[in-house]
Amino acid sequence: PGTDxxxxxxxxxxxxxxxxxxxxxxxxKNLVVRRGQAFQLQLSxxxxxxxxxxxxxxxxxxxxxxxxxxxxxxxxxxREPDYSGWQISxxxxxxxxxxxxxTSSPSAPVGKYILNVKTGTNIYKPExxxxxxxxxxxxxxxxxxxxxxxxxKEYVLNDTGYxxxxxxxxxxxxxxxxxxxxxxxxxxxxxxxxxxxLRLSSRRDPVFVSRAMSALVNANDDSGVxxxxxxxxxxxGTSPLDWIGSVSILQQYYKTxxxxxxxxxxxxxxxxxxxxxxxxxxxxxVSNFNSAHDTEENLRVDIYLNEFGEKLNRMSLxxxxxxxxxxxxxxxxxxxxxxxDGWQAIDSTPQEQSQGIFQCGPCPLxxxxxxxxxxxxxxxxxxxxxxxxxxxxxxxxxxxxDKYIRINTETQGIGVNISTKAVGQDKREDITSQxxxxxxxxxxxKAMQKASSFIRPSGIGIRARFASTAHVNDMDxxxxxxxxxxxxxxxxxxxxxxxxxxxxxxxxxxxxVKTSTPGNWTxxxxxxxxxxxxxxxxxxxxxxxxxxxxxxxxxxxKVPLKIAADSYMKTLAxxxxxxxxxxxxxxxxxxxxxxLTKETTMRFEYPPITVQMPEMAKLNEEFACAFIFxxxxxxxxxxxxxxxxxxxxxxxxxxxxxxxxxxxxIKSEIICTPTRVGEKxxxxxxxxxxxxxxxxxxxxxxxx
Numbered sequence: 001p002g003t004d005x006x007x008x009x010x011x012x013x014x015x016x017x018x019x020x021x022x023x024x025x026x027x028x029k030n031l032v033v034r035r036g037q038a039f040q041l042q043l044s045x046x047x048x049x050x051x052x053x054x055x056x057x058x059x060x061x062x063x064x065x066x067x068x069x070x071x072x073x074x075x076x077x078x079r080e081p082d083y084s085g086w087q088i089s090x091x092x093x094x095x096x097x098x099x100x101x102x103t104s105s106p107s108a109p110v111g112k113y114i115l116n117v118k119t120g121t122n123i124y125k126p127e128x129x130x131x132x133x134x135x136x137x138x139x140x141x142x143x144x145x146x147x148x149x150x151x152x153k154e155y156v157l158n159d160t161g162y163x164x165x166x167x168x169x170x171x172x173x174x175x176x177x178x179x180x181x182x183x184x185x186x187x188x189x190x191x192x193x194x195x196x197x198l199r200l201s202s203r204r205d206p207v208f209v210s211r212a213m214s215a216l217v218n219a220n221d222d223s224g225v226x227x228x229x230x231x232x233x234x235x236x237g238t239s240p241l242d243w244i245g246s247v248s249i250l251q252q253y254y255k256t257x258x259x260x261x262x263x264x265x266x267x268x269x270x271x272x273x274x275x276x277x278x279x280x281x282x283x284x285x286v287s288n289f290n291s292a293h294d295t296e297e298n299l300r301v302d303i304y305l306n307e308f309g310e311k312l313n314r315m316s317l318x319x320x321x322x323x324x325x326x327x328x329x330x331x332x333x334x335x336x337x338x339x340x341d342g343w344q345a346i347d348s349t350p351q352e353q354s355q356g357i358f359q360c361g362p363c364p365l366x367x368x369x370x371x372x373x374x375x376x377x378x379x380x381x382x383x384x385x386x387x388x389x390x391x392x393x394x395x396x397x398x399x400x401x402d403k404y405i406r407i408n409t410e411t412q413g414i415g416v417n418i419s420t421k422a423v424g425q426d427k428r429e430d431i432t433s434q435x436x437x438x439x440x441x442x443x444x445x446k447a448m449q450k451a452s453s454f455i456r457p458s459g460i461g462i463r464a465r466f467a468s469t470a471h472v473n474d475m476d477x478x479x480x481x482x483x484x485x486x487x488x489x490x491x492x493x494x495x496x497x498x499x500x501x502x503x504x505x506x507x508x509x510x511x512x513v514k515t516s517t518p519g520n521w522t523x524x525x526x527x528x529x530x531x532x533x534x535x536x537x538x539x540x541x542x543x544x545x546x547x548x549x550x551x552x553x554x555x556x557x558k559v560p561l562k563i564a565a566d567s568y569m570k571t572l573a574x575x576x577x578x579x580x581x582x583x584x585x586x587x588x589x590x591x592x593x594x595x596l597t598k599e600t601t602m603r604f605e606y607p608p609i610t611v612q613m614p615e616m617a618k619l620n621e622e623f624a625c626a627f628i629f630x631x632x633x634x635x636x637x638x639x640x641x642x643x644x645x646x647x648x649x650x651x652x653x654x655x656x657x658x659x660x661x662x663x664x665x666i667k668s669e670i671i672c673t674p675t676r677v678g679e680k681x682x683x684x685x686x687x688x689x690x691x692x693x694x695x696x697x698x699x700x701x702x703x704x
Contacts, residue, residue, distance in 0.1 A: 003046070005053045007117045007124035008096075011042035012131075022138065022157060025181035025676070030128050032186065034136035034280060036106025040091065043098045043117065051078075054120050057088060057102065059113040059131065062200050071109070071200050074118075075102065084108075106141035109203035110134055110279060112190050132186060135206060135280030143332040144206050146282050154423040155282035155330065159647055160681045160697075161273075163266045164419040164428055165534070167322045167580055167601035168289035171417060173428065175683045175697040176270045176285070177245025179647050180278035185247065188254035189278045192216045192225070206281050206331040207362055210346050211377060213279075214327075215359035217272045217348035219259035222357075225249065225271055226263035228350050230535055232576050237261020239576055241692045244645050244683050246274035248652050264534075265349040269325040272348045282330035286345070286431070289417045291324035292388035293351060293535075297380050299455055300389045301414070304404075305597070307396060308544040309528040309584040311536075315395070319536045320414065322580055322601050324349070324385065326360070328420070333364060336375060340364035343434065345382050354378050365434050371447035373454050383451055386415030386435050392597040394586065407586065407595045412439045488589075490516030490554075491523070493598035495583045498560070501604050503572060503690055504635030504662075507542075507563040511585045513549050514556040521592075523549045527585040529563050532601070533577045540571040569635060569690070578603075578692040606691055607632040609642075609684050611698040619704055622673045627684050629694075630665045637688035642668050644684045648676035648702070660688070674702040 012031040017039040018024040023032040033039045041057075049055070057075045058065075065072035075088035077100060085105030092099050113131045117124045137146040137156050146152050159180055162173035179185060193203065196212035203209060216224040226249065229240070240262050243249060249260050249271055263271070269285045276283035292301050296318070304315035326347035333340045345368070346361030354360055360378045367375040373383045392407040415436060422429040437444035492514040499508035511527045528544035542563045549557050561583070572579065584599040613625040627644060631637055640657035644650075650672040657666050674680065680702055685695040 004122055005049070005055070005119040006046040006122050007043055007119055008046055009044040010115075010117070010124075010126045011044075012128070013040050013042055016040070021136075022152075023134070025157070025159070026132075026186055027181055027183045028132070028186055030130050030132055032132040032134065033104070034134050034138065034142075035104045035108045035110065036136050036139035036142050038101050038103040041100050041102060043100060045096045045098065045119075048096055049093050049098050054118070056118045057100070058116050058118060059086070059104075061109055061111050061113045065114075069200070073104075104133055106136065106139050107143070107204045108133060109200045110209070111193055111200075111203055132190070137280060137282050137330070143334060144281050144330060145332075146330055150424050152282065154421070155284055156277055156280065159277075160683075161285065161421045162426070162428075163270060163285050163325055164287035164421075165266060165323055165325070166603050168416050169600050170603050171287075171289065171419065171428065172603070173421075174266065174693070175244070175681070175695055176266070177247060177645055177647050177681075177683055178270065178274040178277060179245050179247035180274045182247045182251075182647065184251050184254050185274065185278055188250045189275050191254060191257075192275065193279075195222065195224075205334075206329065207333065207335060207344075209279065210276065210281060210329045210331070210344070210362050211359055213272060213275050214346045214348045214361055215357050217268055217275065218263070218350040218358055220350045220358040223257075223259055225253045225260060226268060227259040227261050228264065228268070229262035230264060230533070230537075230577075232533070232539075234262055234576050239687075239692075240264035240267050241576075241578055242641075242643060242685075242687055243267055243270075244643055244652065244685050244695070245647075246271045247645070247647070250274065263349075265321075265323075266325045268348040269327055272327050272346065276327065276329055284328050284420045285325055286328050287323050287325045287419045288386055288415055289323050289419070290414050291321045291385050292390075292414045293319045293321060293324075294381075294384040294388045297384060297455055299384055299387065299452065300391055302391050302393060304393050304395050305407075305584060305586065307394060307526060307586075308546065309526040309586045309597075310530060310541050310544065311532075311538055311582070311584060311599075312395060313538045320390065321536055322532075322534045326382075328365065329362060331362070333362075336364065340366050340375065342366065347378075347382075352381055354381070368435055369437060369447065371449070371451035373451045380455060384455075386418065387448070387451070388414045390414060392586075407597050410597075487594050487596065488517065488592055489519065489521050489594050490514070491521075491587055491589060491594050491596050492516070493585045493587055493596055495527075495585060495598060495600040497602060501581060501602060502633055503604050503606070504565050504569065504633045506565055507568070507581060509561040509563070509581075509583055511545070511559045511561060511583070512556055513551065513559065513587055515551045515589075516554045518553050521551045522590040523551065524588045524590065525549055525559060525585065527559065527561050527583065529561060530582045530584075531568060531571050531575075531579040532582045533575070533579060538582075539575050539577075539579055540568065542567050565635070572691075573638065573689045576692075604691070606694045609686055609694055609696045611682060611684060611696060613682070613698065613700060616701050616703060617674055619674055619677055619702055622671050624669055624671055625682060626667055626669045628665065628667045629660075629686055631660045631662055633691075634662050635690060636661045637690050640666070640686060640688040642666075642684060642686050644668075644670060644682065646672060646680060646682040648678075648680050649674045649682065649700075674700075677702045677704055
């Protein structure tokens, strides 16, 4: 009777708690729960629990947990509720066993809590004493609450997905394994939280957490996860195109605590999605096609062409990326006036500094759509990425000096086909309307005017890397919102490919010139074809066509542009990035002031990889999976490598296949044993010197 009450054991009831908290997929020994939701613990004592016994469960977070700082919660089931917003109660007590229910505060700091139990003067420290507490999109009082179950399944629990890349003209999906439940990923995220130097009180708020993570996923200021590299030389690391998911990146980072080499935008976005979903913040990858990187925040990007229509790299500091990938995260913005809750853009690709650090967001999509670009964080930069205007200039040599002639302004080309993976389906969803009102609508005009009032007026001068003494031939150099020029002849240009663009075949392209108003028109046409990387950097100029075309009234003519295979195959093999085919056309109607530029980016087509495996398999029973590729191109693929990964089935593996001659078939087989049930995906990617990224995926259902 007079003996001290001692705790002899704690059962964390992991399987029932983690099922209820949607954390059963985490590959970790410890209990993982979400805030604001009850979980149960079973305590065993040295004797029966009596009314007079003192009992307190103590959850501490951080270096020195303290009650006054709200970093130590001491919960006593028999006392008044704790001021911290945590609750505890006895569910049932029988004999030496006691079942307790604990509910953390829906605004508790997220992270790793250490639990011990105090009975009188005795303190019991369990094995696996760390309990991981995450954001809770299932809890109405949590600021990340997401009402729709299908959306929670996609944006929090789905560990695979697609990232959309290519060009606005030909979008394709790149399968990506987020793998937020894999071994060490949660610990890597906890390490990043500690490294962020966020005050523990700031860890309650997904605004601060998502902003800090956008900074930590790049290595720029804080030796974060990934080092960006757009140089085209990746010898000292892994090429950005060789990753098929976030898992090996975050595992390597957690092991070495050093930045992983190398990332480009889709890799940064894929890893940031993993980190956000892992911590419980709903997140999605967002691809913006024709994304403006507007260095001056003046809502315009200048593009300089020579008289053949070839883009000049050296001139402009601004650039238009074929695509750029960032993230949206879902949360309430309690720091802003009402109306800005919901999706927020964040971006971990290091482009511009914000508050002295390479970080971006969270920025409410509604602020971008409505032109409220004064709202935090970084709304001007994101607004410009989807709304800048393109101004085209021709650079001509006159008496040995460069002369700049403005051709036209395009106000609708930037920020198109904004894409993310659809909820619950393997297809693309277009979310442009969440970022912008329809082009040309009254709302869009109002939003543009509002935004422009907060953004420096552009002034139509030249701003390139050279002195302002350059001679500018430009009639209207008054500032203000730019308008598209209206054509007097109804001049239009269309760029198409007339044959499939397979590497090793000639590129068969065509430029169609159209007029639509009565009259006889003589048109000077120049069209060029270049290879460029996705950031718009020209890698090679392949050829051009210059012709004079005569059209009458409403008519059109097609001018072919053919590029021989041997003029581009060397570039394909020597550049380590995936290159796109960029065609620019300039048309000028003689005797009229009608000038027009049109550019289109296309991608090469590749033969497919086929995956052979059963549609169903049993847990812990092995099955075979074969990857087959036939080189249907008429050029050899040198130094082929096959990369494969199946979350919950097998770890990432790679097979060197050497050089694959035209017509040759390669086959690799892997014997795998599934460790988790449900629908799983296997992803495969083939890289070679000539063709950088052919990928595919296949689903399999694993049953008990």
